[in-house]
Amino acid sequence: MSGRLLRWVGTGAALGALLATASPAYAVPEPSGPGERPVSELLTDLQELYRKAEESTETYNATQEKLKDQRAEVTRLNGSLARARTSVRDSRGAAARFARQQYQGRTNISPYVHLLLARNPQQAVDQGHVLGRAAAERAATVERLVGGEQKASALAARAKGALATQVALAAREKEARDTVKGRLKEVEELLASLSTEQLEELARAEEEGMAEAQKKFLKSGSLSGSPGSTPTRPPSRRGDSALDYAVRQIGKPYKWGAEGPRSFDCSGLTSRAWAAAGKEIPRTSQEQWAQLKRVSLRKLRPGDLIVYFPKATHVAMYLGDGMVIQAPRPGTRVKVSPIAANPLLGAVRPDPSAKPMKDYVPPKLPRGAMKGGDAGYGRAAAPRT
Structure with a gap:
């Protein structure tokens, strides 16, 4: 273990430079024998720092996942909004076409008069059905236009809100990332302030x-x-x-x-x-x-x-x-x-309902699988490997 510690201490000038900027709260005097801080106290400090860093890391991970989902939601809403606006544009075109047709063929004569004056009443009735269907189509077009505009307006509002949420999450992600970096810097400063014997x-x-x-x-x-x-x-x-x-x-x-x-x-x-x-x-x-x-x-x-x-x-x-x-x-x-x-x-x-295997063979571990520090966050720091 001492060899790895010595290698860790000498991994670069960066940690050495941190000695000059170490937080006063963790400043350790030069080795002077029994007067040095006890190991139990150092372990407690490192435990607290690592735990806070772990909590900040998981906060960052959670925020990043929410941001990823929110970006997907913004993309989905923008796609729906584009399709709704296309539908509104098509409906407006159809409504304008019907308006032109009505203007060009308008008459003050009632359809009932047309029916009474027609030489072939059955033909007039058939024409009436066609006119009725055309009127229904026009009404449906207007209804689609109105509904489409309402839908597009609602989607635009949702897309705007989703984008605002995305921006807020991005700010939270940056804050969480900065917090993690700050926590880890505290750990490095404390470790860099220790002597080889203390490590x-x-x-x-x-x-x-x-x-x-x-x-x-x-x-x-x-x-x-x-x-x-x-x-x-x-x-x-x-x-x-x-x-x-x-x-x-x-x-x-x-x-x-x-x-x-x-x-x-x-x-x-x-x-x-x-x-x-x-x-x-x-x-x-x-x-x-x-x-x-x-x-x-x-x-x-x-x-x-x-x-x-x-x-x-x-x-x-x-x-x-x-x-x-x-x-x-x-x-x-x-x-x-x-x-x-x-x-x-x-x-x-993760799979509580799955049945256990009948032919399980434990995996073969690579050489050095247990090499390095064992403790996770909440324990003292181990040498970098």
């Missing part, structure tokens, strides 16, 4: 804390009901496909707001994996927790989603045997981690 101490504390949490979790029997046992149930066909997709992403970098194919954030990975399996699920971890079917940890099967932290701000995919695949946090890569690497909130299943 090594943080890494050890993080690893020890995660290992202890995993050990206690498995002994509790939360996964199976029997302490120390973590049997793997077979997934559904789609769950297997989603898991296969996630495994193939191992090693790709975390990037907030990303949903593939080159990089992912936590919910970007889980939503894209299930989409690849033919099942669309919500984009954000909060919506995945809110909308998908809850499932007991004792009934977990590969492909299920594990949600973390009280506000559901982190999510991973269950691999089996007490392990998950996740995109942990900025500076890390998609990897395999212990299920208890973060405080669990619960689990959800």
Whole structure:
């Protein structure tokens, strides 16, 4: 671990420059022995910063999804408005044509007089039917014109409102994006202000804390009901496909707001994996927790989603045997981690009615699948890999 930490500290001048601008709230004095800030205090600070960054990231993701939907709605309404205006233009043309015809052929003689004076009354009656149909057609044309104008007016108002909503969402997206950047800058400033010895101490504390949490979790029997046992149930066909997709992403970098194919954030990975399996699920971890079917940890099967932290701000995919695949946090890569690497909130299943496979074979993991930091947001920072 210390080697990776040393490499992280020396990755570039950018973090070194941040030492000069570090926030006073997190300023750490030069190493002077026992007088340095305790690791527990640093862990608490980093935990709070990462949690806030994760919350801001999911807010950004949710806003981005709403903006995407709103743009599609604006496009749809503009298309409908264009068609309505074309219909109004056609109706106006037809109405003008009827007006010209009526003007050119007008007469003061009543149709009944025409009928009485006609040499062939039956022919006059037939002509009357034709005239009646023409009158009905004219009335229908006028009705279409009036209705079309009303529809076009309503669509224009809706399109205007939808555009205003889009503009407001775009502003909110920018605000959320700036918030994420600010949160992550705070993390970088704090990390850059630490000495190599402090970073090594943080890494050890993080690893020890995660290992202890995993050990206690498995002994509790939360996964199976029997302490120390973590049997793997077979997934559904789609769950297997989603898991296969996630495994193939191992090693790709975390990037907030990303949903593939080159990089992912936590919910970007889980939503894209299930989409690849033919099942669309919500984009954000909060919506995945809110909308998908809850499932007991004792009934977990590969492909299920594990949600973390009280506000559901982190999510991973269950691999089996007490392990998950996740995109942990900025500076890390998609990897395999212990299920208890973060405080669990619960689990959800995208396809609760699907039957488990009978011929399930666990996926073969690539080399180095567990390499790198295990903790997601809410834990201390790990070295960049």
